[in-house]
Amino acid sequence: MATSRELKNKIRSVNNTKKITRTMEMISTAKAVVCQRRIEATQPYGDKLAEILRDLGGSGDGLSGSFPLLREVDKPTREVLFIVTANRGLCGGYNTNTLKFAEQFIDTQAANGIAVDVYMLGKKGISRFKYLGRDTAESMIHFEDRPTFEEAEAVLEPVMTSFEQGEIDGVSVVFTHYINAARQAPVVRTLLPITDEDSGDDSSAKGGGGEFILEPSPELILGRLLPLSLKMQFFQALVEAAASEQIARRMAMKNATDNAEEMATKYTQLYNRTRQAAITQEILEVIGGAEVLN
C-alpha cells in the first residue's frame, strides 16, 4: 500500500491537472460560442450568393461554354484536396477522425485512377501524414480559430487558376462539418467541378430568372459570382471546422476534468484509510505496551 505522503502528492498533482483541464474547457466553451456565432453570421451571405446564382440560372443558360471554371471534366486524373485539421491537439478524436476520413477518400480516388494533391491545413495533419509517409503538396499552419475570408481567398485562388488552366480536374475539401452544437462529422465537399445543382440549374430557378435586368451583362456577373461563391464555400468550411475543433476540445477537456475529479475522490478515500490504519496501529501499540507494564 502506498504511503500517505505518496498519496498526498498524487492528490495534489491530480488536482493541479484538473485546474488546467477545467480552464481549457472554459476557454474552449467561450471560443466555441464565438465560432458558432460566426457560422450563423456567414450563413446569410452564402445563402444570398446561392440565391443570386439561382436567379441568374434562368437568364444565364447556355453560358457555361465560355467559363473556364465551368468546364466539364470527362475523365478526371488529378485533383486537389484540402484537409482541414487543427494546429493543436487535446481535442479528442477531432484530428484523427478527419484524417482517417481523408485517407479513405484519397485511397478511393487513387483506386479510381485519380491522383490527389493534398493541401494540408493544420500542424496535426502535417505531422500525421509525415509519420505515415504520405505526400502533401502544400501545407499551411496559419489558420487558427478565427479564419478570415481574405486568408481563405488567398489559399484558394491559385488552385482555382490551375483548374481553369486544366492542370487539375477537381478541388475538394475534407473538414469537420458542423451539423449542430451536439453533432459534428467529417465530410468531403466538392468545390470544383461545379455540378448542375450548384450552378442553379434546378427547376425552381427558371421561373424568376428571366425577369431580372442584368447589368452590365449576364456573362460578366456570372464570371464574378462563380469565384466568389466558391471562395465563400471554402471559407464557410474553415469556419465550421474551427467551431467543430473548439467543441471537440471542450468535450475532451470536460471528460478529462471529470476523470480528474473521480481520481481525486478515490485517492482522498485511500489516503484517509491509510491515515486511519496508521492511527489504529499506533493505538494498538500503546495499549500493547501498557499491558506489558502491568
Add this chain to the structure above:
Amino acid sequence: MAGTLRCTVLSPDGEVFDGEVSFVEAHALDGRLGILPGHAPLITALGEGPLRVTLENSEDRNWSVSGGFLEVLANHVSVVAEGLREQP
C-alpha cells in the same frame, strides 16, 4: 419621397446593415447606380467605390465596397459585398 425599400448589406463576416431606407446609391461596374423604392428587379456586379444608404430620417450611412453584387427584388435591395469597410 414615395415609400421606402428594405436594404440588407452583407459581408462575408456577417450582416452589416438591415433596415428600411429611402435611397441606395452604389458603384456598379459601369458607373454609379441609384435605387429608389419600386425599382425593377436587377442584378448587377459592383466595382470599387462608395455605397451610400439614405435612411428614412434622411441620415446617411456610408461604406466603401470593393467587388460584390447588388440585387433588387420586390422592393428589397441586397448588397453582397466582397470587401466592405464602414466609413463615417
